[in-house]
Amino acid sequence: MPAPTHWQITTDLNLFDSPACDRLATQAAAGRRLQILEQQDQAWLVRLAEDDYPGWISANDRQHLQPASLIYQPKQHDRATIEAVIPDAIAFAQAAAAQPNVYLWGGCLGPNYDCSGLVQTAFAAQGIWLPRDAWQQEQFCESLPSWKAAELGDLIFFGRPDRCTHVAIYLGDRAYLHSSGREIGRNGIGIDWLDPTADPVSDRYWQQLRGAGRIMRSYQTGCDRFSEWLPS
Incomplete structure (x- = not known):
């Protein structure tokens, strides 16, 4: 395996979960950085710099990479900085909801998002990076004693007893x-309620509520590594 090299993405890019490049894992906006971890004839294994997320890109997408002039350096943000941009992150998500959209597994460019892609992108638009997947975001956040302690x-988080699957x-x-x-009764971005009597969709999610x-901070690449990230 060659030593990782640093590149900048010049156009929006799809990343896949295997060298076959047939199942979307995530998406990366133009301007993001990545490292190349492994090169094959038809696909390259890469890791995005801002959240350490791995995935495969088609070898044809090599044309959309250029050498990065600087290695990505994450910015540190404290809770006060995060609180100040929460209204803007919510406004971003609400604007996304106002556009025609459907749920897209791996989507984080818009107009179509998956659950954690919407959350990550809404905060990244304000300079706050979070891990990519829902279970990673749950581990990254400071756990609250119950949902009743939640603030704007x-x-x-929702999911199975053993793992978070939705955010x-x-x-x-x-x-x-x-x-x-x-499959839960919606197909895209919307508002539901922590109230099982509100409507059938809210009730289905209530049954999966984890907390x-x-x-409290922005993701620090290279320091907050999660296991299970590297695709097989």
Whole structure:
């Protein structure tokens, strides 16, 4: 395996979860940085700099990479800085909801997002980087004693007893904004409620509620590595 090299993406790019490049893992906007970890004839394994997320790109997308003039250096943000931009992150997500959209597994460029892609992109637009996946975001946040302690801009987590599989942004008054798949009764970004009596979709998510977390800092690449990230 060659030593990782640093590149900048010149156009929006799809990353896949295998060398076959047939299943979307995530997306990267123009301007983001990455490292090349492994090169094959038809696909390259890369890791995005801002969140350490790995994925495969088509070898044809090599034309959309240029050598980075500087190695990516994450900025440190404290809770006060994060609190100041929460209204803007929520406004970003609300604007995304106002556009025609559907749920897209791996989507984080818009108009189509998955749940954690919407959360990550809404905060990244304000300079606050979070890990990519819902379970990683749950581990990264400061856990709250219950969802009742959640405040505007905190994250609400859902899933199985053993793993978080879904994330939403808390709006207050039991409401949360998220991108939800059609299997739960929605297909795109919308508002649901931490109230099982509100409607069938809210009830289905209520049955999967795990808890809430608070964003206390911005992700520090290379320091906050999670296991299980590297695709097989």
